[in-house]
Amino acid sequence: MSAEDAQKYAQWNKYAEAGIEPEGRVKLLEISEKAPKVEYQDGWSAEEILSDAKGNRQPVEDYLTADSIAQHKQQFSNGASRFQVFEPSTSYQDGIIGGKDGNSFWLPQEHADIIQEVANGDNRRYEIILGFDDGYLGNQPLYRLDASSETVAQKGISIPSGNEDGANSWWRPGGRTYPGDMLEGVMKNISIKEGDITWNIAN
Incomplete structure (x- = not known):
């Protein structure tokens, strides 16, 4: 079994343990399966990027192909x-x-x-799907923020470099969450005051 298949198998079992029905598990795994593949330039690998400490990691453009970056965006x-x-x-x-x-x-x-549909208001499911630590959400509200396509185009979105303040030990290069393998991007200076987002309670 490849490392990629092993990760999918592990996620499938985690979703099952969280009480997510097979149909929902398939929907979640299809997110990563249908997403563009992470393509490294010659001579680069995830292991090499991770060997650098946070704050000293290379710009994404240095190690991912231009096509991979464009498809992610x-x-x-x-x-x-x-x-x-x-x-x-x-x-x-x-x-x-x-x-x-x-x-x-x-x-x-x-x-x-898809995530909101499958989680169905259950904080434990959100924790598993989004990669939060067990019990992180407690029983408190979870807020969903939405930025329109116009806001994304204006502000710009990029593949996280791993140098961001919010990048933790679970960060992996390529614009995917770990271990859930969901696509993720980073935007800067998204402002509530300027009306960049709308929001509501997701659970």
Whole structure:
């Protein structure tokens, strides 16, 4: 069994343990299966990128092919979404979403729709699907933020470099979450005050 197949098998079992029906599991796995493949330039690998400490990692353009980067960006052409435990507020970071560096992580909007449908308001399912630690969400509200295609086009979206304030030990190069293998992109200075997003409670 390849490493990729082993990861899918592990995710399938995690989804099953969370009570997600087979139809929902298939929908989640299809997100990664239908996504563009991560393509490295000659001489580069995920292991080499991960060998550098956060803050010293190479720009994505240095090690991914231009075609891979373009295809990844195209996945967000209909808008971007994110789930977070904090209610959006203009009093936090002057209304800027994300980390102290102004960067925030996003999913393609269509993928967020599938995740919300399959999770069906269950915080444990959201934890498994989104890669949060067990119990991280507790029983508190989970907020979904949506950025329109116009906002994404204006602000720009890119593959995370792993140097972002919000990049943790689970980060992997290529614009995929780990271990869930969902597409993710990063945008900077998304502002509540400027009306860059709409939001609602997802659970």
